[in-house]
Amino acid sequence: MKIKLKYQPRVLKNTIMLINSSQNSSAIREFLTGIKDGIPLQIGVIPFGIVFGIIGVDAGLTSLQTFFMSSILFGGASQIIFTQLFSTGTPFAILVSTVSAVNLRHLLYGMVMSEYLRHLPLGWRISLGYLLTDEAFAMSHLRFSKQPFSEYQHYHLLGGGLLLWFSWQFSTAIGILAGPTIPDSFQLEFAVPLTFIAVIIPSLTQFPYIIAAICAGLTALIFQFLPFNLWLLVAAFCGVGSAMISTYFMKPENSQKQEPQ
């Protein structure tokens, strides 16, 4: 995800200039740059948070459960999947394992980030790990990979991550409060597949990803009869498996390193 800030609020620009001029300010400057880089992402984050707030209460979670899920889980798509599985009465173990499987991709983010953050004290690594969402990763990884190493660069992730955290909590609260006033005829639950479409379409640039999408979608339909919403895990497994098999056949030179399963 790459978003360029088209305009810079003047106040922010002036603040950054002021701080740039003062001594020993790298940390604050990185922090503010992180916030600045996070601002364009709010266009996607805030409506998503509002939709989650509405849908969480609609699915039968209490306002408190919906609100605190945003800080305990802190991951958009996984929270929506949680509420959908919850509303269809999925057993505990399957719900927890499905939602956690959705978030497994964060392991990759951590692996990429550990190159830049490994040297930090434990408290820092815990805080930054907690804030390491898709958006924060995309934003700070772009920064870290472009800039030469600087001692305070992790403040960038802290600034952007905190901005994303606060806006996520805030927009969830708005959704919870606004939800009951929106009539059913607006079909806002349809915003969920629309959000997911918006998330996956840009990533469907390579053949294995397209194969994954098609196979996962079709197996999800075919296995709807399975109890406890197990179709989602089965479909995810088939999607990943088919993508790996197609990668394997597309790159014969790598067949020594990669295994299809």
Added chain:
Amino acid sequence: MSVWIAIICTGCLTFATRFLALSSLMPDKLPDWLRLAMRFVPVSVLSAMILPSILISNETGAIHFQDNMRIIAALAAIVVAYYTRSTVITIISGLSVIWLLTFWQ
């Protein structure tokens, strides 16, 4: 109460996946096939969520194609997402299409 436990468990597992690679517990290199597999997880899970929520009727619980306005709205959203790459514009256009179709029916 079990909802709270589920939220906390998923929260802890999610935090663990985010923090694990930053901790010293993590082996330096994961097998290539595992790294490759993780890359396909989001697309697979989200596609698996999308198709049933568009094609399966809330009333009957069966797949239906006839008079299913969500199919048209979703196709419109796919086109918009492809050209704009914007979450907000995609959601707005998909919802607008379904509102217009409902209105005309």
